[in-house]
Every structure is written in structure tokens, then in C-alpha cells.
Amino acid sequence: MPHPIQTVAIVGGGTAGWLTAGIIAARHQGRIKAGTFNVVLIESPKIAIIGVGEGTWPTLRASLEKMGVSETEFFRHCNAAFKQGAKFARWTTGADDDAYYHPLMLPQGFTQLNLAPHWLNQGRGLTFSDYVCPQGPLCDDGLAPKMITTPEYHAVANYAYHLDAAKFAPFLQKHCTGKLGVRHVLADVKSVNLTEQGDIASVSTEQAGDIPADLWVDCTGFAALLIGKALGVPFKDCGDVLFCDAALAVQIPYDAPDAPMASHTLSTAQSAGWIWDIGLPARRGIGYVYSTRHSSEEAARATLSRYIGDAHKDLTVRRIPIRSGYRHTFWKNNCAAVGLAAGFLEPLESSAIVLVELSAKLLAEQMPANREVMDIVAARFNDVTEYRWGRIIDFLKLHYVLTQRTDSAFWVDNVDPATIPDRLQNLLKLWKYQSPWFFDEFDRLEEVFPAASYQYVLYGMGFRTEVDPLDNVRTESAAKRLFNDNALVTQKLRAQLPKNRELLRKIAEHGLQPI
């Protein structure tokens, strides 16, 4: 008899742990209810969660909905807010008026027609994102992406969330244990017990004795207790590509409880990195992500203070180390790593939580029936996950290599070809003559960043793809129609959508309807 997989143990109770538990448990409710499948989460009562990653991807909507979470409850308990994308300021030239949007809506008609060559040929003086998508103006106006009458998880304009990670994990915990039948064990792991084949048989804990399981998920964060310490999978550093290796984070209050709040992440480039600025209903989260090779901590603190202004001088600044990179193997033997245990990258495009979702979903959907087929699933998991990390690194680096800034060594060093992955270099060569679109190599199922994202960053930062106007003739009238559609939709949404702050207040008061 092959050894069946009946118990999945997740070690670590942060965002990664509880999201993974929820996604797996929701997918396997039938068996959990019948008592033939168990999800157990082992959490140390002593270790504090890191709680970074206040930005998410729109995928989180589907993940939460599938877990049976009420979006209204999520907003109310996680200090959550809408995110319609990111605005990148001073990344290209560093000038005051240098900014572009990476919105979450796809360009108009993206599945039928590539508007990029038309914009390149005749942009009518508009930015690329304004030419193809209404979301930039919506963000400029501080509007919400939906209305109070829009059902939970439905969007008028595509959206993700900004959230308070310190509140998100306990919120998920309550849902997972209360609704999804996840068993929660508060215990410190003392040792990891391996079989002769190198599988994890059980963990010995201080408070709850030995806990056995068939499949393990390492969500222990930077400690990487299972995948790193017990199974010895090495870490692949990519600090040579992405230089930022520290963050200074601070939380600042609003001047007034009803102060306007942005529905996008603001990311402003600095001399040795960039500053994130995220609006939650109760506070703003701000942080300077920088390279310690290019800036002292003192200089970085001064940069952060300048950004925040004098009004908030006495706030506590938390320093978070960033070690950019990921594991050589994400699933070894009977242990998969998810979250910071799998790797970490600067939060430039909020890739942390979306990677947790994608990994957890893959685990849930491909849950091996028994130990005999586990290695086949593990090989797939490793292949897909490594591909994803590679593409995220390429995409993050793209933000740096397109800069024209030469005002500091940080920016100059970033465009050094020796620091640019080969694959990205090749793509940049190719994109000089053809713009990224559907038929590009971004064709994997659940690509983290679709070709549209590359378009927004490339053309937002002034990259030019050579376009033969004759090549546009064929689709000229269709493109014109899409352009007009976009102008109309933009006008309509600007008139229709409420202010971001206003809608969040209404959600807190009245809630959103499930249908």
C-alpha cells in the first residue's frame, strides 16, 4: 500500500502560514469534514511575525473568496484598503514631474489587440497608461475602484488591497480554525525528526510533544526551520541583481481622521533606493528600501525623515534586513517552503503575498495522493516556483535598468550589464523592435506579471519600441475604437466612483453585499 497523504502540517503562523492553511483547507473541505484529511498549523507562542508586505495583488480577492471569507469582515478587521496599482515617482529622470502608473487593469481590449504600437506611433500626448486604461486618472482623483452597491469581491476597476499584516494573520487564524477545520497547535519546535530516506517524520515540540505529519509546509520565515536547517537546502542570493538589502519602516498617523487617502501605492525613488507610501484607513505605512552598499543607515534615516517631514519626527523607525534571493529547491522530500522561508525580494511590486497564494494554490490543487507520487508533484512545484521567482527578479530589475538617473552610484551601478540577468537583457533587445504582448514568452498559466505589466513599466519609463506605421494600418480602426472606448470609460468612472476614503467609511458602517 502506498503511504497516503492525510495530514499536512504547516509550521509557522504568519501571513504565509495561515494563508497556506486556509487555501489548502478550503480546497479539501470534503475530506476534512469526513475526517480523512487534516490540516494542522504549528505556531510558536514566542516568535513574533515579521508583518511586512502591506501590498497585495488582485489574486488575493479570489483567494479570500474561495476560503469563504467575507470581504466586509476582511476590510473591518485587517485595516484594509483598496489598491489600484502603483505610482512610480522619480524613477526615470529623478525630476519633480517624473512619474508613471503601473495600474492593475489590463489595457483596453488587451486580449484582442495590442495598443502599444499604436500609442508608440501616435500617442496624442498621453502617457501610455492614460492612453490604454482609466486607472491613472482614478488614482489621481483619489477614487475607490467600486461603489457601495458593488457586491463583495466584484470590481468596477480591478483592485488589490493594502492591509495591516499584523492584523491579517490573526484574522485568517480565526477563520481557518473556526470555519475551515484547521487545527492550531501553539508549540515551539525543538527538533525535526527525519526518516532514513530524509523525509520529515515528525517535529518534537516543547509544549505538545511529537507531532507527526505526511506533508510539511515550512512557513517559518527567515528562520527556514525545516527547508533550511533540517533539510539543508541552500539559499540562492541575488543581491548582485537587486541591490536593496535593508528597509527602514515607519507608521504615521493622518492629520485628520477623514484626510484623503490614496488608492494606490506611491513608490518614490531616492538616491540609494526607494520609499514606499501606503494608505491604510487608520494610518500610513512608509518605508525606505535601500542598499547598504550605497548608503549608510544614518543617511537613509535622514532621507526617510525628509520624506515624512517635520511633523512626525519622533516616530519609531523599525529596521528590517532584506536578503534578496530564494531557495535552490522549494520542495524537498516531503517538505515545501512557502513565504519568507522560500525567499524574499524587495517589496517593489508586492510580490510576497501573491507568491504565497500561488504556491499554496499549487499545493492545494496538486496535493499528492500518496508518498509515491509526491516527488513528481514536487518536481513540478519546483519548476514552476523557480520560474516565478526568476520572472519576478527580472521584472523588479526592469524598474532599475530603464532609469536615466546618474545622480548617484546606486543608479549608475544598476544599469551595469553585469548586474542584469541574461534573459532580461535579451528581452530588452527584442523589445526594441516588438512590444511585449500575448504571444510573448509570458505564456505560463498564472504568470505573476503578465505582458501588460511589462508594457506599463517599459513605456511608463520612456522605453521606445520601433514601430513601422505600415504595420499598424491593419488594426488602425479597431485601435481607434478602443482608444475612444477608454476615453469614455474614464469619463464615466470618474463621474461615478466615490472617493476612496468615503467608500471605506461606508464599508465599515454598512458593509458590502455578498451579491
Place this chain on the structure above:
Amino acid sequence: MTRVVVLDSRAHRELRIQARAAAELGDDQRFVPVVVGEFPLLVVHYPVLLSKDADTGAFYCGAMLGFDPGENLFLGEDGHDAYRPLNLQRGPFYTAGSDLAIDLDNPRVGAGMGEALFDHAGAPTPYLQSIMALMRDLQPGLARTKVFLQTLLELKIVEPMTIDAVFDDGTRREVTDLYTIDKDAFRALPDTAVVELFRRGYLQLIYLLIASLKQVPVLAQRKNRRFLHGSGGGSAASLL
């Protein structure tokens, strides 16, 4: 603008209310909020549907009186040609706690024409008494309706619907943001839930909601008749 004050037999002794149904007095409403107690009276004339309050997103029940904004197809020279929903009958009146309140800026309120509120001795006239009786139905009715709707939502037997109508003048209307009973989900309810609905009197209300959908084509016919007689058919007139 509204200026709602508590009704006072001294201060408002001389007020007159134009209670008749007329577009210029505020009866020009396409969709009027209703309460469950009215359902039997409503469904013989109107589609009774669910919609969401634009300000709070909360569901409410309403009677559909027309297709275009401000269109009440039941309004004629002789007033309202069917059972008139309580929310239209109430005119300028509100409740403030246990008191009756009035919106002094409502076009029905004046000093000259209409129904008196108080007699010479300051006692309520039969008209005001009828308003007080109406409010006694409407106020608890709103609460009962809310609980009824909450039950439908919890049972997940509500679904969105769009009314798509083509009229004799060739124009088409799509009325959105409407909801009704999801018949498949309703039929699939477990016996315990059905018995519970029956005991609470909700089964009857659900069937009335479903039956009232048959009033949609009747309402469309009513609009078509206006084209025929050329009265009040704004869009038809503009096309011809």
C-alpha cells in the same frame, strides 16, 4: 432640499397638504420602496423587486412603476390608477422617534390648497389621522421587511436580474440593479429551511415576489399604450 421638523399643532395649524397624486408633487418615481405588508396589494399591479440603496448598498424592496427615470406609468389626470404604495401616500411626512415629522420644503406643503391637518380646536383632522395610521403600518413594516430580506440573503436565494424591454416605438430599455428570488436556489432549500420560511410567513411573500414578475410585460404594455395614445410618451414623441 429638505427641512424636516416635528409636527406641531400650534405652529402648523394653518398648513395644507396637497395629498393628490401628481408628477409635480413627487409621484414621478420609477421605483418606490415598499414594505412586506403591502405585497398582496402591490403584486396585482406591479413587479415587486429588490434593489440596493445607492448610499448604503443595503437591499430594499420596491414596486416598479415605470422604465425610465421619473416615469410612473400609473399616473394620469385622475391621479394614481392603482393601489398607491404607502411611501407615495405618506407625502411630506416622516417619523421622528414616536413623533410625526413633516418636510416643510416638500412641494405638497403650503398654506392655500389641500387637506388641513388640524381643526379649529387643534385636533387632528381625519386626513392627519389617516397619515398617522399609515405611519403605524409603515414604520414597523420597514423593520419587518429588513428582517425578511436579511433572511433571503442568508439563505442565498436572491439573484441579480436585468429587465430588457423593447417597446412598440422600437426603443429599448435595460433596467439594471434589480434583484429577485433565485428560483433554483429556492427550490433546492432543505426542508427545515422551507418549514421555517412557512412558519414565519415568508413562503407566501416569496411566492408573491415570484408571481409579480409577470407584471413586467403588463407594465411594458402600459407603456406601449401611452405611445398609442400619444400621451406622456416622451421618447416616442421625440422619435416621431
